[in-house]
Amino acid sequence: MTTIADIAKLAGVAKSTVSRYLNDGSVSEGTKKKIERVINETGYTPNAFAQSLKAKNTNIIGTIVPRLDSYATSRTLIGIDEQLKELNYQMLISNSNQHLETEIENIYTLAKQKVAGIILLAAEITEMHLEAFAKIDVPVLLVGQQHEHIYSVIHDDYHAAYEMGKYILDKGHKKIAYLGVTEKDIAVGVKRKQGFKESMKSTSDCEVKYYETSFNITEALEKVPEIIDSFQPSILVCATDNIALGAMKAASIKGLNIPKDLSITGFGGYEITGMIHPGLTTAKFFYQEAGQLAARSIVKLVRQEELELLNVSSFQLIFRESVDSIV
Amino acid sequence: MTTIADIAKLAGVAKSTVSRYLNDGSVSEGTKKKIERVINETGYTPNAFAQSLKAKNTNIIGTIVPRLDSYATSRTLIGIDEQLKELNYQMLISNSNQHLETEIENIYTLAKQKVAGIILLAAEITEMHLEAFAKIDVPVLLVGQQHEHIYSVIHDDYHAAYEMGKYILDKGHKKIAYLGVTEKDIAVGVKRKQGFKESMKSTSDCEVKYYETSFNITEALEKVPEIIDSFQPSILVCATDNIALGAMKAASIKGLNIPKDLSITGFGGYEITGMIHPGLTTAKFFYQEAGQLAARSIVKLVRQEELELLNVSSFQLIFRESVDSIV
DNA sequence: CTGAAAGCGCTTACAG
DNA sequence: CTGAAAGCGCTTACAG
Incomplete structure (x- = not known):
């Protein structure tokens, strides 16, 4: 396993320079190239744990679902996952199995794991939810349900x-x-x-x-x-x-x-x-589009960008044979 | 955020003692009690990143699925999740969206994240899979497909x-x-x-x-x-x-x-x-039971316990109205 | 059984 | 732009 120290040595620079290259990037063109070459040769990727230990938070978005075996949930997750990947975030799914208490627990657990944000596919928002949201210092977005105080993406x-x-x-x-x-x-x-x-x-x-x-x-x-x-x-x-x-x-x-x-x-x-x-x-x-919207929204929240409190995803009537015309 | 240092100070012991209490536990009864009390009072939980940074691996089982919106997948994931929680492991879902290349990528990504093991809900095992399995130093379990060289849980x-x-x-x-x-x-x-x-x-x-x-x-x-x-x-x-x-x-x-x-x-x-x-x-x-079996199996592999190469989950015929009797 | 110290792989002020 | 040093929160030999 190659570390940042290896890269630094091979490139003939200090670890802090490599780190800077990896992050803000205020590095001269020359050293940039040297470091880039070495990283490519070694296939180095930073250790996420060490990064998170310092940074105190991650690029993980925790997603709490009430159940895994539902069409709506699945499609929504797909949308979230897609969009999050594009934004360089990772999705972590947490299943509460239709248990209110497990759901609340999951909120705290995710917060402890230092997720950058939480998306909650919600069914019902109780006092316990509000309390949890207040206690943890992590942005939260509801999907499927609205609330006067909490950001949400809903269907129309x-x-x-x-x-x-x-x-x-x-x-x-x-x-x-x-x-x-x-x-x-x-x-x-x-x-x-x-x-x-x-x-x-x-x-x-x-x-x-x-x-x-x-x-x-x-x-x-x-x-x-x-x-x-x-x-x-x-x-x-x-x-x-x-x-x-x-x-x-x-x-x-x-x-x-x-x-x-x-x-x-x-x-x-x-x-x-x-x-x-x-x-x-x-x-x-x-659902999938709503998931994407949710992903974009929670990332905005994480980045402290502006977001409407309520975001509405659209719908479409599909006419099939199950309705008769009465004359 | 309270750290192990806080606990140590409050309990009047060294950090290493607290750490020992948390892990192997060769600590005298007296200090045990002191530490326990402080931990309960503060609600302390160790920082998982710091732990992983040292330990070099996690209690996370990566699960790669070809798609999220399938009944079989969902039920299997539920089973895996249930059982893993019971065994104090965490499930991390990685969706490859029916893309072979993404699937291979996901194997490497999970390995880099230092997951303890990988469960692959497989459709087809190619040379690229075998190469990936060989390269990463992480136990792998197939679900739904068998292979002469790889541990698996299949349906009958x-x-x-x-x-x-x-x-x-x-x-x-x-x-x-x-x-x-x-x-x-x-x-x-x-x-x-x-x-x-x-x-x-x-x-x-x-x-x-x-x-x-x-x-x-x-x-x-x-x-x-x-x-x-x-x-x-x-x-x-x-x-x-x-x-x-x-x-x-x-x-x-x-x-x-x-x-x-x-x-x-x-x-x-x-x-x-x-x-x-x-x-x-x-x-x-x-599916759910097969997922549970898979979870138990991968944990055995992680713990280097013995496991059959091929593990078969059962089935049941359900007779309904769609079949006519021909006389 | 217990503690001091080193180290895991990063990042981040602080100097220069 | 660059480097030396300290520190994130933990674990792990090593002494005692």
Whole structure:
């Protein structure tokens, strides 16, 4: 293993000069060349531990995810990773496994590891989160959820739901069931529902009912039949693609034809929604792009550059076969 | 930030004693207690960089994945992470984005970061891989692919395919199409086909044809119609769940009923295969468990304990509605 | 069992 | 622009 001392000796300069060459670079052309040559010959790369020991922080961005096995998470991570590499930062993934306490722990652990910044793929921001953010001296960026005091990148849940509502109204649906999730989740539970409700205001002859389920496909699978039986909606607007998938399965099991007997929509734009039959009409969010935006944003924060508190990533409605036109 | 020097001063001992307390622990009961108290009061944790700088290696296991957005990868990572935490190691994920060169680069980069070991979720092992493994002085474990010279954890592709073959024979199928992938992929391309072929030997009145496609759903979607048209199989055995998903979509688009007109099976056991309608008959691999096994195995390698060269993770056939019984 | 000292590979004022 | 020296927070022989 070659060290900075080796390079210095081989190049005939002092270690500090090599270090300067590696960093700020106020070195004369001549010595620059000498050092460059030696580094190339030896294939030297500085020891990151020694660097971090002095510098007291790293070029690592810690990314905390609630779960690893989710399409949204994966795509977001890919975007973060891509962009971070380009900016010469490294991504460190920390999985909290849907455990609030583990999530809080991970915040402190990452801080202790002297990460330059933390990206949190958030579901819910509690007092404990705020306390942790305050205690650690590391910039934090939320992805997927907003907060009045914390920088964030969010998806445009509100407008996506608003447009979705408009669309199904256009399609002539009048008995509409909205299957949402807990309001603890501001993005999915509150904003999507708000946007949807807003779009429903434009009509008066519609019957709209709101239901709640979890993010779990299986729970949707169980809940949907009673909604169908009691309310008999012409369309079921599901707050996530997974819930929609569960709903489709439930409808199929009941022998209903989608979309003839029941239309269904989702939110997310998961790849699988285009691979099933019938294809699912959904609002696609750009997870990878949002990840890239998040990476750029946290680096700005690290560099103490300016950043909007709230950064919104866009969406796109995808129209497929799961919605029928009612005439 | 409190350091080992602070602890030493507060406890009235030398730094080296504190260090000893933290490590081998040959410290008298009395001083142990004093140090313990101070550490608890201050909430001191050693600086990992300083430790690594001396120790010259870390408790980090680098995990290289070909892609982040795959069910198999995600589940495997969860298993690795879980088990590694329990063994007091940390997982560092390195995404090569299905780029061979990036993958090779990642091997060297991880080695430079002084990871204790490397787990490689492998697709194909080339000469460049072997060269990299030889050059770096870090134990390596393959997951998903085997190799005569390298430690590995694999799924039991051969027997899974063998059992699947037996099962569809039992169901009375006689015109069978097998849709596999490139033989560069030993596990999926070679072993699954071999196991399947072996099971076909037990019968003589069957017509079996072998086709090849990529891992890409879309490609399966395009390829399947011509297979159906030209060969008219009663069943399509797909080498992965994704290919099966594409096949199901293709069949649905053609207006075929699954399984009445065409039976379909997959391999993988992805969660989604149970959520679509009809449910997909498939061979489930235990990715998470395999990940745990991988974590235990690489730690054994790091600790220079003994390990079998080849470690096999199990499988389970899941019977659902996508296979018809032919009488 | 315990402490003083050297050293891991860097960076950073401080002189020149 | 350049170098000598101190120091980052730890560990590890070496004495005692």
